[in-house]
Amino acid sequence: MSAARPAWDALDLAGAPGDAPAAFCADLSSEGLLAAYRCGLFPLPAADEYARSLNEVLFEDQVAAGAIALLGEDDQTPYRVAWWSPDPRPVIRLDRVRLGSRLARRLRNKLAWSTSLDRAFTAVVAGCTAGREQHWLTGELRAGLGHLHESGWAHSVEVWEDGVDGELIGGAFGLRVGPVLSLDSMFNRRPDAARVAIADLAARFAEAGGRLLDAQWDSPHIRSLGAVPITRDRYLSTLREPAAGHPLPAAPRPAARLA
Template sequence: MSQLPCLLSADPTAPFPPPDTALASPNGLLAIGGDLSVPRLLNAYRHGVFPWYSAGQPLLWWSPDPRTVFRIDREGVHLPSRFRRRLRRSAWTLRADHAFEAVIRRCAGIRRDGQRGTWITDAMIRAYLDLHRAGHAHSIEVVDDDGSGGGRLVGGLYGVAVGRMFFGESMFSAESGGSKVALAGLARRLHEWGWPLLDAQVENAHLLSLGAVAMPRAEFLGAVARQVALPSPPGDWRERFGTMAAMELAEGRPAAPPAG
Protein backbone atom coordinates (compact mmCIF):
# COMPACT_ATOMS: atom_id res chain seq x y z
CA MET A 1 0.00 0.00 0.00
CA SER A 2 1.50 3.32 -1.04
CA GLN A 3 1.80 6.02 1.58
CA LEU A 4 1.08 8.92 -0.75
CA PRO A 5 -1.56 9.25 -3.47
CA CYS A 6 -0.44 9.09 -7.09
CA LEU A 7 0.13 12.37 -8.94
CA LEU A 8 -1.95 12.35 -12.13
CA SER A 9 -0.43 13.11 -15.50
CA ALA A 10 -1.50 16.04 -17.67
CA ASP A 11 -3.25 13.64 -20.08
CA PRO A 12 -6.95 13.47 -19.05
CA THR A 13 -7.32 10.08 -20.76
CA ALA A 14 -4.36 8.48 -18.97
CA PRO A 15 -5.31 5.54 -16.71
CA PHE A 16 -5.95 6.14 -13.04
CA PRO A 17 -3.74 4.17 -10.66
CA PRO A 18 -5.00 0.71 -9.58
CA PRO A 19 -7.73 1.09 -6.92
CA ASP A 20 -5.92 -1.25 -4.53
CA THR A 21 -3.20 1.40 -4.23
CA ALA A 22 -5.67 3.82 -2.62
CA LEU A 23 -4.95 4.81 0.96
CA ALA A 24 -6.70 3.09 3.83
CA SER A 25 -6.66 6.36 5.79
CA PRO A 26 -8.22 8.52 4.58
CA ASN A 27 -10.23 5.70 3.09
CA GLY A 28 -9.98 5.59 -0.67
CA LEU A 29 -7.72 8.55 -1.47
CA LEU A 30 -6.28 7.40 -4.78
CA ALA A 31 -4.76 10.30 -6.70
CA ILE A 32 -4.04 14.00 -6.65
CA GLY A 33 -3.92 16.70 -9.32
CA GLY A 34 -5.15 16.65 -12.89
CA ASP A 35 -8.16 18.71 -13.90
CA LEU A 36 -11.96 18.66 -14.04
CA SER A 37 -12.31 18.48 -17.81
CA VAL A 38 -15.10 16.40 -19.30
CA PRO A 39 -12.69 13.71 -20.61
CA ARG A 40 -11.02 13.42 -17.17
CA LEU A 41 -14.33 13.19 -15.32
CA LEU A 42 -15.70 10.54 -17.68
CA ASN A 43 -12.43 8.63 -17.39
CA ALA A 44 -12.78 8.72 -13.61
CA TYR A 45 -16.42 7.65 -13.41
CA ARG A 46 -15.88 4.80 -15.88
CA HIS A 47 -13.37 3.42 -13.38
CA GLY A 48 -15.37 4.05 -10.21
CA VAL A 49 -13.35 7.11 -9.19
CA PHE A 50 -14.76 10.50 -8.20
CA PRO A 51 -13.34 13.94 -7.27
CA TRP A 52 -13.90 15.31 -3.78
CA TYR A 53 -11.98 18.20 -2.27
CA SER A 54 -12.53 21.50 -0.48
CA ALA A 55 -11.57 25.03 -1.46
CA GLY A 56 -7.88 25.56 -0.82
CA GLN A 57 -7.02 21.88 -1.25
CA PRO A 58 -5.48 20.29 -4.34
CA LEU A 59 -7.79 18.25 -6.56
CA LEU A 60 -8.28 14.85 -4.87
CA TRP A 61 -9.64 11.62 -6.41
CA TRP A 62 -11.23 8.78 -4.44
CA SER A 63 -12.12 5.10 -4.66
CA PRO A 64 -13.20 4.02 -1.14
CA ASP A 65 -13.53 0.46 0.10
CA PRO A 66 -16.28 -0.48 0.69
CA ARG A 67 -18.47 1.61 -1.60
CA THR A 68 -21.90 2.82 -0.49
CA VAL A 69 -24.62 1.92 -2.99
CA PHE A 70 -28.34 1.44 -3.41
CA ARG A 71 -29.09 -2.00 -4.86
CA ILE A 72 -31.81 -1.06 -7.34
CA ASP A 73 -31.97 -4.72 -8.39
CA ARG A 74 -32.94 -5.65 -4.81
CA GLU A 75 -34.49 -3.39 -2.17
CA GLY A 76 -33.70 -0.02 -3.74
CA VAL A 77 -34.53 3.08 -1.68
CA HIS A 78 -36.59 2.58 1.47
CA LEU A 79 -39.05 5.32 2.50
CA PRO A 80 -40.44 5.04 6.05
CA SER A 81 -44.12 4.10 6.13
CA ARG A 82 -45.06 7.33 7.94
CA PHE A 83 -43.40 9.36 5.19
CA ARG A 84 -45.12 7.29 2.48
CA ARG A 85 -48.49 8.01 4.10
CA ARG A 86 -47.69 11.71 3.87
CA LEU A 87 -46.90 11.33 0.16
CA ARG A 88 -50.43 10.10 -0.56
CA ARG A 89 -51.58 13.71 -0.13
CA SER A 90 -48.59 15.32 -1.82
CA ALA A 91 -48.86 17.74 -4.74
CA TRP A 92 -45.16 17.40 -5.54
CA THR A 93 -44.00 16.36 -9.00
CA LEU A 94 -40.66 14.97 -10.15
CA ARG A 95 -38.88 15.77 -13.40
CA ALA A 96 -35.33 15.67 -14.79
CA ASP A 97 -32.89 18.19 -16.27
CA HIS A 98 -35.18 21.23 -16.22
CA ALA A 99 -33.06 23.09 -13.63
CA PHE A 100 -29.65 21.45 -13.40
CA GLU A 101 -27.74 24.59 -12.46
CA ALA A 102 -30.29 25.53 -9.80
CA VAL A 103 -30.02 22.05 -8.26
CA ILE A 104 -26.23 21.97 -8.09
CA ARG A 105 -26.13 25.47 -6.63
CA ARG A 106 -28.71 24.53 -4.00
CA CYS A 107 -26.62 21.47 -3.14
CA ALA A 108 -23.55 23.71 -2.83
CA GLY A 109 -25.43 25.96 -0.41
CA ILE A 110 -26.32 23.21 2.05
CA ARG A 111 -24.43 23.43 5.34
CA ARG A 112 -23.69 19.93 6.61
CA ASP A 113 -22.75 18.83 10.12
CA GLY A 114 -19.01 18.64 10.65
CA GLN A 115 -18.16 20.51 7.44
CA ARG A 116 -16.84 24.03 7.02
CA GLY A 117 -17.90 25.47 3.69
CA THR A 118 -18.69 23.21 0.76
CA TRP A 119 -16.81 20.77 -1.46
CA ILE A 120 -18.98 21.89 -4.40
CA THR A 121 -16.68 24.75 -5.34
CA ASP A 122 -17.17 27.18 -8.22
CA ALA A 123 -14.74 25.06 -10.25
CA MET A 124 -16.82 21.94 -9.54
CA ILE A 125 -20.02 23.72 -10.56
CA ARG A 126 -18.47 24.83 -13.86
CA ALA A 127 -17.13 21.32 -14.50
CA TYR A 128 -20.46 19.59 -13.89
CA LEU A 129 -22.30 22.17 -15.99
CA ASP A 130 -19.92 21.19 -18.80
CA LEU A 131 -20.65 17.53 -18.08
CA HIS A 132 -24.38 18.29 -18.14
CA ARG A 133 -24.07 20.01 -21.52
CA ALA A 134 -22.19 16.92 -22.73
CA GLY A 135 -25.21 14.80 -21.79
CA HIS A 136 -23.77 12.94 -18.78
CA ALA A 137 -24.65 14.97 -15.67
CA HIS A 138 -28.33 15.02 -14.73
CA SER A 139 -30.61 16.54 -12.12
CA ILE A 140 -33.76 15.14 -10.58
CA GLU A 141 -36.03 17.95 -9.39
CA VAL A 142 -38.97 17.87 -7.02
CA VAL A 143 -41.35 20.76 -7.53
CA ASP A 144 -44.46 21.87 -5.69
CA ASP A 145 -47.05 22.46 -8.38
CA ASP A 146 -48.58 25.84 -7.60
CA GLY A 147 -50.77 25.82 -10.71
CA SER A 148 -48.55 28.26 -12.63
CA GLY A 149 -46.93 25.59 -14.75
CA GLY A 150 -43.47 26.19 -13.26
CA GLY A 151 -43.54 24.98 -9.72
CA ARG A 152 -41.32 25.76 -6.74
CA LEU A 153 -38.19 23.66 -6.28
CA VAL A 154 -38.51 21.80 -2.95
CA GLY A 155 -35.75 19.22 -3.36
CA GLY A 156 -33.45 17.54 -5.80
CA LEU A 157 -30.24 15.72 -6.56
CA TYR A 158 -27.64 15.54 -9.29
CA GLY A 159 -25.25 12.91 -10.52
CA VAL A 160 -23.55 11.37 -13.52
CA ALA A 161 -24.78 8.69 -15.93
CA VAL A 162 -22.32 6.68 -18.01
CA GLY A 163 -23.61 3.76 -20.05
CA ARG A 164 -26.27 2.30 -17.73
CA MET A 165 -24.71 3.29 -14.43
CA PHE A 166 -25.72 6.27 -12.29
CA PHE A 167 -23.28 7.88 -9.86
CA GLY A 168 -25.03 10.09 -7.31
CA GLU A 169 -23.20 13.25 -6.24
CA SER A 170 -25.30 15.39 -3.90
CA MET A 171 -28.89 16.20 -2.93
CA PHE A 172 -30.77 18.90 -1.06
CA SER A 173 -34.12 19.61 0.56
CA ALA A 174 -35.78 23.03 0.63
CA GLU A 175 -38.72 21.40 2.39
CA SER A 176 -38.65 18.34 4.64
CA GLY A 177 -38.42 15.16 2.60
CA GLY A 178 -37.57 16.83 -0.72
CA SER A 179 -34.29 14.97 -1.20
CA LYS A 180 -35.86 11.64 -0.16
CA VAL A 181 -38.48 12.01 -2.87
CA ALA A 182 -35.83 12.87 -5.49
CA LEU A 183 -33.78 9.83 -4.52
CA ALA A 184 -36.76 7.46 -4.43
CA GLY A 185 -38.05 8.78 -7.76
CA LEU A 186 -34.67 8.28 -9.40
CA ALA A 187 -34.48 4.76 -7.98
CA ARG A 188 -37.97 4.05 -9.36
CA ARG A 189 -36.92 5.07 -12.85
CA LEU A 190 -33.63 3.16 -12.69
CA HIS A 191 -35.55 0.06 -11.61
CA GLU A 192 -37.92 0.44 -14.54
CA TRP A 193 -34.96 0.81 -16.90
CA GLY A 194 -33.18 -2.24 -15.49
CA TRP A 195 -30.18 -0.35 -14.06
CA PRO A 196 -29.05 -2.39 -11.04
CA LEU A 197 -27.02 0.11 -8.99
CA LEU A 198 -27.09 3.70 -7.79
CA ASP A 199 -23.70 4.80 -6.45
CA ALA A 200 -23.88 6.84 -3.24
CA GLN A 201 -20.09 7.00 -2.73
CA VAL A 202 -19.51 7.37 1.02
CA GLU A 203 -21.55 6.01 3.92
CA ASN A 204 -23.52 8.23 6.26
CA ALA A 205 -26.39 7.59 8.66
CA HIS A 206 -28.99 9.25 6.43
CA LEU A 207 -28.15 7.10 3.41
CA LEU A 208 -28.15 3.93 5.52
CA SER A 209 -31.60 4.83 6.89
CA LEU A 210 -32.86 4.96 3.29
CA GLY A 211 -31.53 1.51 2.41
CA ALA A 212 -27.96 2.11 1.23
CA VAL A 213 -25.56 -0.80 1.74
CA ALA A 214 -21.82 -1.34 1.70
CA MET A 215 -20.37 -3.15 -1.32
CA PRO A 216 -16.74 -4.34 -1.43
CA ARG A 217 -14.75 -2.18 -3.81
CA ALA A 218 -13.72 -5.07 -6.07
CA GLU A 219 -17.37 -6.13 -6.49
CA PHE A 220 -18.45 -2.55 -7.12
CA LEU A 221 -15.77 -1.95 -9.74
CA GLY A 222 -16.70 -5.16 -11.52
CA ALA A 223 -20.33 -4.05 -11.67
CA VAL A 224 -19.33 -0.58 -12.89
CA ALA A 225 -17.18 -2.04 -15.67
CA ARG A 226 -20.15 -4.07 -16.92
CA GLN A 227 -22.66 -1.22 -16.72
CA VAL A 228 -20.59 1.55 -18.29
CA ALA A 229 -19.78 -0.74 -21.24
CA LEU A 230 -23.48 -0.97 -22.12
CA PRO A 231 -24.89 1.53 -24.63
CA SER A 232 -26.64 4.54 -23.17
CA PRO A 233 -30.39 4.39 -23.90
CA PRO A 234 -31.56 6.80 -26.62
CA GLY A 235 -33.33 10.05 -25.87
CA ASP A 236 -32.55 12.90 -23.53
CA TRP A 237 -33.31 12.61 -19.82
CA ARG A 238 -36.13 15.16 -19.85
CA GLU A 239 -38.11 12.91 -22.17
CA ARG A 240 -36.87 9.60 -20.82
CA PHE A 241 -37.55 10.42 -17.17
CA GLY A 242 -40.77 12.26 -17.96
CA THR A 243 -42.79 13.41 -14.96
CA MET A 244 -43.79 11.48 -11.87
CA ALA A 245 -46.24 12.40 -9.16
CA ALA A 246 -44.67 12.05 -5.72
CA MET A 247 -47.82 10.23 -4.57
CA GLU A 248 -46.80 7.35 -6.87
CA LEU A 249 -43.98 6.61 -4.42
CA ALA A 250 -46.38 6.14 -1.51
CA GLU A 251 -47.02 2.46 -2.28
CA GLY A 252 -43.42 1.42 -2.89
CA ARG A 253 -42.03 0.53 -6.28
CA PRO A 254 -43.89 -1.69 -8.74
CA ALA A 255 -42.37 -4.91 -10.05
CA ALA A 256 -42.06 -3.50 -13.55
CA PRO A 257 -40.02 -5.41 -16.15
CA PRO A 258 -36.76 -3.72 -17.18
CA ALA A 259 -37.25 -1.27 -20.04
CA GLY A 260 -33.63 -1.41 -21.13
Protein backbone atom coordinates in the same frame (compact mmCIF):
# COMPACT_ATOMS: atom_id res chain seq x y z
CA MET B 1 -2.39 16.36 -24.03
CA SER B 2 -0.98 17.73 -20.78
CA ALA B 3 0.17 15.34 -18.07
CA ALA B 4 -2.38 17.12 -15.89
CA ARG B 5 -5.02 15.14 -17.79
CA PRO B 6 -3.95 11.60 -16.96
CA ALA B 7 -4.98 8.30 -18.46
CA TRP B 8 -7.16 7.37 -15.50
CA ASP B 9 -7.59 3.81 -16.70
CA ALA B 10 -3.86 3.28 -16.13
CA LEU B 11 -4.31 3.89 -12.40
CA ASP B 12 -4.22 0.61 -10.48
CA LEU B 13 -6.67 0.82 -7.59
CA ALA B 14 -5.82 -2.62 -6.20
CA GLY B 15 -3.40 -1.19 -3.67
CA ALA B 16 -5.04 2.20 -3.19
CA PRO B 17 -6.20 3.06 0.33
CA GLY B 18 -9.90 2.66 1.00
CA ASP B 19 -10.07 5.38 3.64
CA ALA B 20 -7.90 8.04 2.00
CA PRO B 21 -7.64 9.56 -1.49
CA ALA B 22 -6.57 7.18 -4.21
CA ALA B 23 -4.96 10.03 -6.15
CA PHE B 24 -4.40 13.76 -6.35
CA CYS B 25 -4.82 15.54 -9.66
CA ALA B 26 -5.98 19.09 -10.40
CA ASP B 27 -7.86 18.23 -13.61
CA LEU B 28 -11.58 19.02 -13.27
CA SER B 29 -12.35 19.29 -16.98
CA SER B 30 -15.46 17.51 -18.20
CA GLU B 31 -13.24 14.98 -20.01
CA GLY B 32 -11.16 14.36 -16.89
CA LEU B 33 -14.25 14.01 -14.69
CA LEU B 34 -15.90 11.49 -16.98
CA ALA B 35 -12.73 9.42 -17.33
CA ALA B 36 -12.25 9.31 -13.57
CA TYR B 37 -15.87 8.33 -12.85
CA ARG B 38 -15.58 5.55 -15.41
CA CYS B 39 -12.66 4.20 -13.39
CA GLY B 40 -14.53 4.35 -10.09
CA LEU B 41 -13.21 7.64 -8.69
CA PHE B 42 -14.90 10.88 -7.72
CA PRO B 43 -13.41 14.28 -6.80
CA LEU B 44 -13.28 16.23 -3.57
CA PRO B 45 -11.77 19.63 -4.44
CA ALA B 46 -10.25 21.77 -1.72
CA ALA B 47 -12.40 24.83 -1.05
CA ASP B 48 -9.43 27.14 -0.43
CA GLU B 49 -5.66 27.31 -0.04
CA TYR B 50 -5.80 26.15 3.58
CA ALA B 51 -7.64 22.98 2.58
CA ARG B 52 -5.18 22.38 -0.27
CA SER B 53 -2.24 22.75 2.11
CA LEU B 54 -3.92 20.43 4.60
CA ASN B 55 -4.21 17.75 1.90
CA GLU B 56 -0.48 18.03 1.28
CA VAL B 57 0.41 17.87 4.98
CA LEU B 58 -1.88 14.93 5.71
CA PHE B 59 -1.07 12.77 2.71
CA GLU B 60 2.38 13.69 1.36
CA ASP B 61 3.99 10.71 3.13
CA GLN B 62 1.56 8.28 1.45
CA VAL B 63 2.20 9.99 -1.89
CA ALA B 64 5.95 9.66 -1.36
CA ALA B 65 5.52 5.97 -0.52
CA GLY B 66 3.50 5.39 -3.68
CA ALA B 67 0.27 4.46 -1.88
CA ILE B 68 -1.50 7.55 -3.26
CA ALA B 69 -0.90 8.52 -6.89
CA LEU B 70 0.14 12.07 -7.74
CA LEU B 71 -0.92 12.77 -11.31
CA GLY B 72 -0.30 15.72 -13.58
CA GLU B 73 3.12 16.60 -12.22
CA ASP B 74 3.39 19.65 -14.48
CA ASP B 75 0.60 21.25 -12.45
CA GLN B 76 2.00 22.98 -9.36
CA THR B 77 -1.21 22.51 -7.33
CA PRO B 78 -2.28 18.86 -7.68
CA TYR B 79 -3.22 18.69 -4.00
CA ARG B 80 -6.18 20.97 -4.58
CA VAL B 81 -8.28 18.02 -5.86
CA ALA B 82 -8.40 14.66 -4.07
CA TRP B 83 -9.86 11.69 -5.94
CA TRP B 84 -11.54 9.03 -3.84
CA SER B 85 -12.45 5.39 -4.39
CA PRO B 86 -13.66 4.20 -0.97
CA ASP B 87 -13.49 0.58 0.09
CA PRO B 88 -16.09 -0.50 1.00
CA ARG B 89 -18.40 1.54 -1.23
CA PRO B 90 -22.03 2.27 -0.27
CA VAL B 91 -24.51 1.58 -3.06
CA ILE B 92 -28.29 1.58 -3.33
CA ARG B 93 -30.04 -1.08 -5.36
CA LEU B 94 -32.70 0.50 -7.49
CA ASP B 95 -35.55 -1.49 -5.95
CA ARG B 96 -34.35 -0.96 -2.38
CA VAL B 97 -34.74 2.79 -1.81
CA ARG B 98 -36.45 3.37 1.53
CA LEU B 99 -39.10 6.05 1.66
CA GLY B 100 -40.40 5.10 5.08
CA SER B 101 -44.05 4.52 5.97
CA ARG B 102 -44.63 8.04 7.29
CA LEU B 103 -43.40 9.71 4.09
CA ALA B 104 -45.32 7.23 1.94
CA ARG B 105 -48.55 8.12 3.74
CA ARG B 106 -47.88 11.83 3.33
CA LEU B 107 -47.25 11.39 -0.39
CA ARG B 108 -50.48 9.44 -0.83
CA ASN B 109 -52.69 11.65 1.28
CA LYS B 110 -51.30 15.16 1.56
CA LEU B 111 -48.26 16.27 -0.42
CA ALA B 112 -48.89 17.72 -3.88
CA TRP B 113 -45.33 17.12 -5.03
CA SER B 114 -44.11 16.41 -8.55
CA THR B 115 -40.75 15.26 -9.91
CA SER B 116 -38.88 15.95 -13.12
CA LEU B 117 -35.61 15.02 -14.80
CA ASP B 118 -33.01 17.52 -16.05
CA ARG B 119 -35.44 20.43 -15.90
CA ALA B 120 -33.30 22.56 -13.54
CA PHE B 121 -29.81 21.04 -13.32
CA THR B 122 -28.05 24.31 -12.50
CA ALA B 123 -30.61 25.16 -9.81
CA VAL B 124 -30.21 21.72 -8.22
CA VAL B 125 -26.42 22.05 -8.09
CA ALA B 126 -26.83 25.52 -6.59
CA GLY B 127 -29.24 24.11 -4.00
CA CYS B 128 -26.63 21.52 -3.05
CA THR B 129 -24.08 24.26 -2.32
CA ALA B 130 -26.31 26.62 -0.32
CA GLY B 131 -25.68 26.87 3.40
CA ARG B 132 -22.96 24.21 3.55
CA GLU B 133 -19.67 24.75 5.33
CA GLN B 134 -17.56 22.45 3.14
CA HIS B 135 -17.74 24.03 -0.29
CA TRP B 136 -16.38 21.12 -2.32
CA LEU B 137 -18.67 22.08 -5.21
CA THR B 138 -16.24 24.71 -6.43
CA GLY B 139 -16.87 26.90 -9.45
CA GLU B 140 -14.45 24.85 -11.54
CA LEU B 141 -16.17 21.59 -10.61
CA ARG B 142 -19.61 23.06 -11.28
CA ALA B 143 -18.42 24.17 -14.72
CA GLY B 144 -17.18 20.66 -15.55
CA LEU B 145 -20.42 19.13 -14.34
CA GLY B 146 -22.39 21.63 -16.38
CA HIS B 147 -20.59 20.56 -19.55
CA LEU B 148 -21.31 16.92 -18.71
CA HIS B 149 -24.97 17.77 -18.25
CA GLU B 150 -25.08 19.49 -21.63
CA SER B 151 -23.56 16.39 -23.25
CA GLY B 152 -26.01 14.02 -21.56
CA TRP B 153 -23.80 12.42 -18.89
CA ALA B 154 -24.85 14.33 -15.77
CA HIS B 155 -28.48 14.32 -14.65
CA SER B 156 -30.63 15.98 -12.04
CA VAL B 157 -33.94 15.07 -10.48
CA GLU B 158 -36.08 17.91 -9.19
CA VAL B 159 -38.88 17.83 -6.62
CA TRP B 160 -41.52 20.52 -6.99
CA GLU B 161 -44.31 21.73 -4.76
CA ASP B 162 -47.64 22.27 -6.54
CA GLY B 163 -46.45 20.98 -9.91
CA VAL B 164 -43.37 21.57 -12.05
CA ASP B 165 -44.23 25.24 -12.37
CA GLY B 166 -44.24 25.59 -8.59
CA GLU B 167 -41.40 25.91 -6.09
CA LEU B 168 -38.27 23.78 -6.32
CA ILE B 169 -38.08 22.12 -2.89
CA GLY B 170 -35.45 19.43 -3.32
CA GLY B 171 -33.30 17.52 -5.73
CA ALA B 172 -30.27 15.37 -6.43
CA PHE B 173 -27.71 15.10 -9.21
CA GLY B 174 -24.99 12.79 -10.45
CA LEU B 175 -23.30 11.13 -13.42
CA ARG B 176 -24.49 8.10 -15.33
CA VAL B 177 -21.64 5.73 -16.18
CA GLY B 178 -22.76 2.43 -17.68
CA PRO B 179 -24.94 0.54 -15.19
CA VAL B 180 -24.20 2.97 -12.33
CA LEU B 181 -25.48 6.46 -11.56
CA SER B 182 -23.65 8.43 -8.91
CA LEU B 183 -25.33 10.39 -6.13
CA ASP B 184 -23.00 13.35 -6.01
CA SER B 185 -25.21 15.51 -3.82
CA MET B 186 -28.79 16.22 -2.75
CA PHE B 187 -30.69 18.97 -0.95
CA ASN B 188 -33.96 19.70 0.86
CA ARG B 189 -36.07 22.79 1.20
CA ARG B 190 -38.87 20.70 2.68
CA PRO B 191 -38.39 17.70 4.97
CA ASP B 192 -37.88 14.48 2.99
CA ALA B 193 -37.76 16.16 -0.44
CA ALA B 194 -34.24 14.80 -1.06
CA ARG B 195 -35.43 11.30 -0.14
CA VAL B 196 -38.18 11.63 -2.75
CA ALA B 197 -35.58 12.79 -5.30
CA ILE B 198 -33.46 9.67 -4.67
CA ALA B 199 -36.47 7.37 -4.97
CA ASP B 200 -37.50 9.07 -8.20
CA LEU B 201 -34.00 8.88 -9.65
CA ALA B 202 -33.81 5.17 -8.81
CA ALA B 203 -37.16 4.52 -10.50
CA ARG B 204 -36.22 6.40 -13.66
CA PHE B 205 -32.77 4.77 -13.83
CA ALA B 206 -34.31 1.31 -13.44
CA GLU B 207 -36.55 2.00 -16.44
CA ALA B 208 -33.43 3.00 -18.40
CA GLY B 209 -31.71 -0.33 -17.65
CA GLY B 210 -29.50 0.81 -14.78
CA ARG B 211 -28.40 -1.31 -11.82
CA LEU B 212 -27.06 0.75 -8.94
CA LEU B 213 -26.95 4.19 -7.39
CA ASP B 214 -23.45 4.95 -6.12
CA ALA B 215 -23.85 6.67 -2.74
CA GLN B 216 -20.07 7.37 -2.54
CA TRP B 217 -19.80 8.28 1.18
CA ASP B 218 -21.13 6.00 3.89
CA SER B 219 -23.22 7.60 6.65
CA PRO B 220 -26.27 6.85 8.81
CA HIS B 221 -28.36 9.03 6.49
CA ILE B 222 -27.22 7.13 3.40
CA ARG B 223 -27.92 3.83 5.17
CA SER B 224 -31.43 5.11 6.01
CA LEU B 225 -32.05 5.53 2.26
CA GLY B 226 -31.25 1.86 1.69
CA ALA B 227 -27.51 1.93 0.99
CA VAL B 228 -25.42 -1.15 1.70
CA PRO B 229 -21.60 -1.37 1.57
CA ILE B 230 -19.91 -3.54 -1.04
CA THR B 231 -16.21 -4.10 -1.67
CA ARG B 232 -14.42 -1.84 -4.11
CA ASP B 233 -13.61 -4.86 -6.30
CA ARG B 234 -17.28 -5.71 -6.53
CA TYR B 235 -18.20 -2.11 -7.28
CA LEU B 236 -15.59 -1.83 -10.04
CA SER B 237 -16.76 -5.14 -11.51
CA THR B 238 -20.32 -3.81 -11.69
CA LEU B 239 -19.10 -0.55 -13.20
CA ARG B 240 -17.44 -2.47 -16.05
CA GLU B 241 -20.60 -4.40 -16.94
CA PRO B 242 -22.51 -3.40 -20.08
CA ALA B 243 -25.72 -1.48 -19.55
CA ALA B 244 -28.76 -0.85 -21.68
CA GLY B 245 -28.39 2.48 -23.41
CA HIS B 246 -31.96 3.65 -22.88
CA PRO B 247 -32.42 7.30 -21.89
CA LEU B 248 -33.87 8.07 -18.48
CA PRO B 249 -37.60 8.89 -18.74
CA ALA B 250 -37.87 12.66 -18.77
CA ALA B 251 -41.57 13.37 -18.33
CA PRO B 252 -42.73 15.08 -15.10
CA ARG B 253 -44.44 12.65 -12.73
CA PRO B 254 -46.45 12.81 -9.51
CA ALA B 255 -44.34 11.95 -6.48
CA ALA B 256 -47.30 10.02 -5.04
CA ARG B 257 -46.54 7.15 -7.45
CA LEU B 258 -43.41 6.38 -5.43
CA ALA B 259 -45.54 5.46 -2.42
